[in-house]
Amino acid sequence: MAKTKTAFFCQQCGYETPKWTGKCPSCAAWNSFVEEVVQRDEKGKGGVNWEEEHKEIRKAHKLDEVVHVQEMRMEAPDPELNRVLGGGLVPGSVILVAGDPGIGKSTLFLQCALNWKNIVTLYVSGEESAQQIKMRADRVGVTNNNLYILTATDTHTIFQEVKRVRPQLLIIDSIQTLESAVVESAAGSVSQVRECAAELQRFAKASSIPVFIIGHITKDGSIAGPKVLEHMVDTVLQFEGDRHYAYRILRTLKNRFGSTSELGIYEMVAKGMRPVTNPSEILLSQHDEPLSGIAIAAIMEGLRPMMIEVQALVTQAVYGTPQRTVSGLDPRRLQLLLAVLEKRGGFHFGAKDVFVNIAGGLKVEDPSIELALVCALLSSYEDKALPSNICLVGEIGLSGEIRAVNRIDQRIAEADKLGMDVIFIPKANAKGLENKYKIMVKTVNKVEDVYKMLF
Numbered sequence: 001m002a003k004t005k006t007a008f009f010c011q012q013c014g015y016e017t018p019k020w021t022g023k024c025p026s027c028a029a030w031n032s033f034v035e036e037v038v039q040r041d042e043k044g045k046g047g048v049n050w051e052e053e054h055k056e057i058r059k060a061h062k063l064d065e066v067v068h069v070q071e072m073r074m075e076a077p078d079p080e081l082n083r084v085l086g087g088g089l090v091p092g093s094v095i096l097v098a099g100d101p102g103i104g105k106s107t108l109f110l111q112c113a114l115n116w117k118n119i120v121t122l123y124v125s126g127e128e129s130a131q132q133i134k135m136r137a138d139r140v141g142v143t144n145n146n147l148y149i150l151t152a153t154d155t156h157t158i159f160q161e162v163k164r165v166r167p168q169l170l171i172i173d174s175i176q177t178l179e180s181a182v183v184e185s186a187a188g189s190v191s192q193v194r195e196c197a198a199e200l201q202r203f204a205k206a207s208s209i210p211v212f213i214i215g216h217i218t219k220d221g222s223i224a225g226p227k228v229l230e231h232m233v234d235t236v237l238q239f240e241g242d243r244h245y246a247y248r249i250l251r252t253l254k255n256r257f258g259s260t261s262e263l264g265i266y267e268m269v270a271k272g273m274r275p276v277t278n279p280s281e282i283l284l285s286q287h288d289e290p291l292s293g294i295a296i297a298a299i300m301e302g303l304r305p306m307m308i309e310v311q312a313l314v315t316q317a318v319y320g321t322p323q324r325t326v327s328g329l330d331p332r333r334l335q336l337l338l339a340v341l342e343k344r345g346g347f348h349f350g351a352k353d354v355f356v357n358i359a360g361g362l363k364v365e366d367p368s369i370e371l372a373l374v375c376a377l378l379s380s381y382e383d384k385a386l387p388s389n390i391c392l393v394g395e396i397g398l399s400g401e402i403r404a405v406n407r408i409d410q411r412i413a414e415a416d417k418l419g420m421d422v423i424f425i426p427k428a429n430a431k432g433l434e435n436k437y438k439i440m441v442k443t444v445n446k447v448e449d450v451y452k453m454l455f
Helices: 079-085 105-115 131-139 155-165 192-206 227-232 280-281 332-343 369-381 408-417 449-453
Strands: 005-010 033-038 094-099 120-126 147-151 170-175 211-215 234-242 247-255 263-269 273-274 295-303 304-316 325-328 352-358 388-394 422-426 438-445
Touching: 005 192, 005 388, 079 247, 079 263, 094 105, 094 192, 094 227, 105 120, 105 170, 105 211, 105 273, 120 155, 120 438, 131 147, 131 304, 147 155, 170 192, 170 234, 192 211, 192 227, 192 388, 227 273, 280 304, 295 369, 295 408, 304 369, 304 408, 332 352, 332 369, 332 449, 369 388, 369 449, 408 422, 438 449
Parallel strands: 094 211, 094 234, 120 147, 120 170, 170 211, 295 388, 325 352, 388 422, 422 438
Antiparallel strands: 005 033, 234 247, 247 263, 263 273, 295 304, 304 352
16 A cells, blocks of 8 residues: 655645645745645656647757747627637637636626627536526526536546537636545645646646636735646636625736737626726716816726726825825825925915825726826815816826826827817827827926816
């Protein structure tokens, strides 16, 4: 009888060591090692060997001899999913999707499988029974004769069904519930997640069948399991949003076949996830009367222009140290802009509490939002409302100058489409700009120019 072999694995990065260590030498995490039973197949890799069916002799080639083949993408029925994937699904790609529990990951991909009627899809669930999946499908209200449901957690069973069904798309829900016979540790452990993901990756590359892997996240928001899981896959998508609100955001964190700055927006309705093709309309609140502390910014998320509402509240500090509370922005950026206004404009924000919020629950990294943020702060400081038909674009420098931003044409076009009357842009962006829109374009060079025009 073979002796049981155990090893210690880091739960953060998957580093393996024969004995327990307090600090991981790979990722420097403390108390992250857990002991797991390991039994490796003497032949090497376990599971189903998909390379046997597509066996070829591997040899080195010169780079010039490699023929470039344009990948034919599979266009999904969901336009927002196509956007975040970079234009469609690449055959043989492995996509990891992670998000909070209850955010709608299973609903989104069951709905995608139901609407994708022209391909055979195998939906594997290790968390729900077939009856529960059927109830959700009935709620979505779409039928599909090409969709197969499998409730299993053993990878050998899954691959046997794959050989029988011959699907064109495989969806795994979720990777933390799968178990491989090669590893004897419990489902969800570091070694199990790593081995199951490796088997799915080998299957996808050998058969050219794309695989969606749904994964859990930890309490601090990072993807559960070893970091090597994110390195293995081709694309990592983060599904985020507040369960108390209807809107969800599908964000690209890694993509070998497209941009990593794209996002898709969904609205949770009774029949599942509804793609929001024009997010600017939901991110701009409609006010009956003008309110101070509100400005509209034209930002870019990847290749998508969006109009969002920036809200600011400036009040007299009553508890000694002034508060700086920010939602949806980097707090250090607010500190920088307050310092610029204090130094260059003479506004005394040092004795004021400042609260900033981005409407709609978005997290914005585009620096072009800074001009709108400054105007929202000044509007609340002066207690004067900005006109609701203007929007602002520009990055603020430390000397108070307004710096140029990219893709100014698309921002102006989006503002014009939504019925804005005036857009303020940096003076440096006005060179060679063709004003073919109804909207009036005003150029500004410094924060003082904007202040004189608006206040």
